[in-house]
Amino acid sequence: MAASATREKIIVAADRLFYERGFDMTSFADVAEVVGISRGNFYYHFKSKDEILNAVMESRLKDRHQMLEGWIKEGQPAKQCVANFIHILLTNRKKIRAYGCPVGTLFTELSKLGHPGEESARHLFDLFRNWLRQRFMEMGQTKDADRLAMHILARSQGVATLANAYPDEQFLEAEVDQMLAWLDAVSDADIKPTQRSS
Amino acid sequence: MAASATREKIIVAADRLFYERGFDMTSFADVAEVVGISRGNFYYHFKSKDEILNAVMESRLKDRHQMLEGWIKEGQPAKQCVANFIHILLTNRKKIRAYGCPVGTLFTELSKLGHPGEESARHLFDLFRNWLRQRFMEMGQTKDADRLAMHILARSQGVATLANAYPDEQFLEAEVDQMLAWLDAVSDADIKPTQRSS
């Protein structure tokens, strides 16, 4: 339970390699080399590869949770919080162009593997989804909050995938602008209840 | 070169398994079992696993090309063609919910593997991208044609990924509706050059 130094180093290294190369393609030898320990020593800290995956997922969940809650604790308004979320695509643009979205790509791989870790990968989606839904509710979109949350999630996933396929374009930046414009339209719709339709 | 019956069966089986389980996770034994031949017999038809991948990618490219060109040969107008493309998400909804997008997931995996087949996977994206760009140009969006094509591609990818993560929702259908509404807005923008903005 106690977070020993090497245990922590293993998690950090595995986290990075699972992102960059994928879970299945990352061998113990790869992680051991990065950490600077022997292959055998591994099993003192983790009894199996699945245990490492669990630890990585736990670490990611905690990390993303703290990031999202941090914005709220700073007192940022709901719309700004969602804008921050969208802005992640720009903050991590280099990694996203090289490896796609860490959440989406890992989920997809585990799903195809039929690996039980698919569940924890989905939990990460849940974390973002629920948090976004809350923000949209605070923006007054009580009825469509979940739909809007899913929409933003899907847009982010798609942008990350195509930025990975076409890393040499300004596509990513342009799509983020459009997503922020969409956010403006959504928040305006709350302020102006008089719509053109119906 | 000649398309023998078993060779063709191998390609079909590999195509399906690469989609359902991923390229790396699909072994010769898996494909052999589906086709009904022995492991050894494999190498009479393909000298390596990479050769099978190449054949699968070639087959997919040809298949998708024929689908896209088919709509044009039928004389369907540009906007309807794009709508057909969006509609693929509904036509294949069952498979998409189970395995995501065949193009996107395979690209992502090959990209992470550092596999040379990443190139042919990108060619599939190119096929859709160029075809969509042509359609938007025919719709009069000469300047933004490529941006619009990329936007539709990204939306499709994101919807497929999240439909895979949340297969039990009507999310997919709702997003397709929104994409079709977006297409309407884009084609209207061409007809009505007088906009509200600026």
Next chain:
DNA sequence: GTCTATACCTGGATAGAC
């Protein structure tokens, strides 16, 4: 806690009989 050595399995690939 960390190491070396090793068992065991899976999967890609080859050889050669039929």
Next chain:
DNA sequence: GTCTATCCAGGTATAGAC
């Protein structure tokens, strides 16, 4: 064209010395 037998590399996991 298809089979069986076999080799070899790489990866997970274990045993036991230090």
